[in-house]
Amino acid sequence: MRLFIIVVALFAIIGCDSPNPRAFGYDTTRLSIEGSDFxxxxxxxxxxxxxxxxxxxxxxxxxxxxxxxAIEVATGCRVDQTTVKGDPALVAARIDCDTS
Structure with missing residues (x-):
């Protein structure tokens, strides 16, 4: 039972900030915007x-x-508003770094 609790807790911790598998290796920035941490x-x-x-x-x-x-501040790029998708936990979008 103890092992089960440890495994569940470990998965909960790991899952909190895990990127999309395609995002492994991307540049990472942690910041707060108006009281929300990203x-x-x-x-x-x-x-x-x-x-x-x-x-x-x-x-x-x-x-x-x-x-x-948060995306614009962290990347210094403009977010293409037509590509924004997500929910309150994860938001993804295309960025345009040429016109920032």
Whole structure:
């Protein structure tokens, strides 16, 4: 039973900030935007922002906007608004670093 609890706790910790498998090796930046904590990973063409803190349901609508800002701040690039996809936990988008 103890081993089971340890394994479950380990998976919970590992899963909190794990990137999309395609994002392994991308540049990583951790930052806070308006009280929301994010880990942003990017390769110069695409980026993803993983929220790493708790957010009450009433904040979920604003999380997407904060995640887009986090991507732009972390990468120094403009987010292509037509490619933004995700949920309150993870947001992904294409970035344009030529016009930043």
């Amino acid at each position: 880990t942003v990973r990017s390769n110069g063409e695409v980026a993803e922002a993983i929220r790493t803190d708790f957010a009450p349901r009433r904040e979920h609508e604003r999380i997407l906007l904060r995640a887009v800002v």
